[in-house]
Amino acid sequence: MDALNNLMYGFGIALEPINIAYVFGGVFAGTIIGMLPGLGPISALALMIPITFAMEPSSGLILMAGVYYGAIFGGSTSSILLNAPGVAGTVATSFDGYPMAKQGLAGKALAIAAYSSFVGGTISIVFLMLVAPLLSKVAVSFGPAEYFALMVLGLTAVVSLSDKSLVKGLIAAVVGIIISIVGIDLQTGTERFTFGSTQLLDGIDFLVVALGIFALAEVFYMLLRGGGGKEPTRNAIGSLKLTRGEVKQIAGPISRSSVLGFFTGVLPGAGATIGSFLGYSMEKRIAKDGDTFGKGNIKGVAAPEAANNAACTGSFVPLLTLGVPGSGTTAVLLGALLVMGVTPGPMMLEQRPDVFWGVIASMYIGNIFLLVLNLPLIPLIAKILDLPRPLLLSLILIFCMIGVYGMSFSVFDLLLLLGFGLIGLGMRLFGFPAAPLILALILGNIMEESMRRALQISGGDWMIFLDKPISLGLLIVALLSLTLPLFKKRIKKIV
C-alpha cells in the first residue's frame, strides 16, 4: 500500500494546474521534436536547461521528462511515413511501418504505434514505481563481461533480420561493425579508419547512417524506377481502426516487448534503440508468421514501439536511484537536475520525494496526453503521403539534410549522408538487407569496448565471460537462439 500512498502523493504534485500545463507542453514539444529527423531529445533538453533553471525542480523534471518520452513517442511518425527515423530509438519501427504505409495502411500503422507506445510507456511506469529501488541492483550487476554477452545475444538477431540470404545479412553486419569502429578508439586513443580526417575522429553518427541507408536510399530507388508522379492515386492513409483480431494479435507482442524494453532501459548504456531491436527480433522469432516481418506485419510495428517507450521510462531507474545517467539524454537530465539543486541518487527518495513521485505520476498523465494528442493528428500528418511524388521525395530529401546538418552543423556529415544513401541504394539493388547493418552498427561499439574492458580487468583471461553467471546465461541463450532453428528443421525432416 506504500506505493499507492506515494503515488497519490505524486499525483497531488503532478495534478497542480501549472504542472499539468508543463506535462502537456513537454509532451507536445517532444512529439514535434521526435517527428523531425535529426533534432533529437538531447539537444532539445540542453537548450531547455536555462528555461527550467528558475522552476521548481519537480516541475522542471516533469517538463523535461515529457519532452524525452514525447520525442520517442513521436519519432515513429517519420519512420512509418517517410522511412526516415526521427530518433534513433524508432529505426526498428520503420522495418514494418514503412511497408504498411506503402500498402495504404499508414493510418493503421500510426495508430498501432500510438497504442503500443502508450501501453509500453504505461506498463513500464508501473514497473518504475514498484521496483525502481530494487532494480538499481540489477543496473549495477552488469559489468563489461555482462554487456559483452548481452551484445552477442543482440547480434544473433542478424540471422532473423536477414530475410532471404543469410550470407548477405552477415556481410551487411560486418560492414556495420566496420562503420562502428571508425574514430578514436577509447581503449588506446588510436585513430581507426579516419584516413587522417578530423571530421571522422568521433566516428560516424548512427543517425547519419540510418537516414542515408533507409530514407535517402528509398528516394534514390524511387527515382531510379522513374516513379515521377505516376503513382496511382488512392486513399494513402487508410483506416485507423483495428479489428478485434488485430488487437488480439498485437496484445502479446506489446506486453512482452514492454517488459523486455523496460529491463533493457534499466541497464545504463543499452537504452531505447537496443531495446526496440531486441523486441522486434524476439517477436519475429517467436511469431508463427515470422517470415512476413519486414513486409508490413502489424506485430513488427507494435513490438519495437512498445519496447522503445518502455526502455525510455526504464532509463529513469539508474538516473533517479543511482544518480548515474544511462544515456546521453539522461546525462543532460542529470545536469539539469544538479543545476536545479537536486542530486539524484540513493538519497533522493528520502530527500526529494516530491521530485521522484511527482515525475512518476506525471508520466501516467503524459502518456494519456500523448495518446489523445496523437490519435486525432494521425489523419492530418499522414496527408503528407497524398503529396505528389516529386514533392514528397524532395521533402524527404530536405528533411534528412536539415536533420543531419542540425545535429552537427557539418557539411562533411551531409556528404556522408549522401554516401550512405548511395550505399543503401546499392544494397537494395543487390538484395543486401539494411537492418543487420544498422543493428551491428549500434551494438558493435559497445560489444567491442566491453569485451576489451573485460579482458583488461581479467588480465587477458577469457574465462571471465563464463565465470560470471549473468554473462554465462546470456551467452547460452544466444547459442540456443542460433542453434534451435537448426534442430527444428531436423525434427521436421525426421517427422
Next chain:
Amino acid sequence: MTSLTLKRLSVIALPLAALASFTTAAQAQDWTPTRSIEFVAPANPGGGWDTLVRTVSRVLQQEGLADQNFAAINVPGGGGAVAWAQIARDSGNPHKLFATSPPIILVPLAGASRYDHTDFTPIARLITDYSIILVSADSEYQTINDLFDALGENPRLSVGGGSAPGSMDHISVAGLAAAAGLDASDVNYIPFSGGGDAMTNLMGGHIEAVVTGAGEAVGQLGEGSQIRALGVSAPERIGGGLADVPTFQEQGIDYTFDIWRGVMGAPDMPEEAVAYYQDLFVELLETDGWQDARDQLGWIDAYQDSEEFGAFLDQQQEQFSEVLSELGLLRQ
C-alpha cells in the same frame, strides 16, 4: 615553433608587463564588442565545456553585464580538435571565444590535434575541480596508501576512469601513483565512457577503484552511499559534501591535480579585446547568479587573468608531457 617560443618569451617578460597594466586597463574602455560573441563549446550539448559555456552565457545575460549577446555554439568532434581547427583559422577575430580545460594540452600531446594552447589567446581561467579516488563502501582499503600498497603487490587491480587512456582521469591517477613511489604505468587503468559509467561499475564490484572529477562524485557520496572516497587532489580540503574527504597531501603523498576550466579566444586576439573580456569575467565571478550556479555545479572559483593563465598552461604542458612519456603515450 617560432610562435611557441615567442609566447614563452612573453611569459618570461610578465613581471615587466605588470608595470604597463595601468595602460591596459585604460585601453579596456576603448573596445567593446560590436556584434554577438560566438562562445564555442568544442563538444556536444551536456558535457563539461557545454555546461560552462551555457552557464556563463546565461549569467552574463541575467545580470546584464555584457554589451552584446553571448551565443552558445556547439562544435563537437575529435575531443575538441574539430572546433580548435575551425577557430585557429579565425585569427584576430575578437568576437570568438571557446571553453577550455586540460584536453587542450592533452589531446595535442597524444598526437590527435595539430593545434595546441599556444595557438590561441588565453583569456581567463575561471574555475577548477579536483580529481577524487573512490572505492566501494565495503572495500578493504581505508586510505589511499592501502590502495597503492595493494596496487604495488598486484598490478592487475583495475582502476576505472571516465575518459580515454592519456586523458585527464588517467593522467591524474598515474601521476598520483608516481608521486606515491610506484611506476605511473603500474596502474591498470580501464577507460569507461564517462565518470557515471565508471561509478556504476564500481558499485557492481566489477572494478577495484575509480578516478573521476570530485564535482561529478559529490552527489554519490554521503549517507547510504555504496561508494566511499579515499582522497582528493586538492591542496586543502574541499568544503561542502566533501569536507570529510582527506587530501592526498594529508596522507603523505605530495601531489595535487587541477581539473581547471577557462576561456580562450581566437589566435592573436587584439589586446584591448582580451582586456575587455578579462574585466567582464572578473565582474561575472562576483555576481550572486554566478555564485549560486557555481555552488550547485560543484565548481570552485580559480580565476587567473590572461597572462597568469598563459603561464599556467605552459607549466601544465610540461607536467603532462612528463607523465605521458612515462606511460609511453606521448606522440608529439
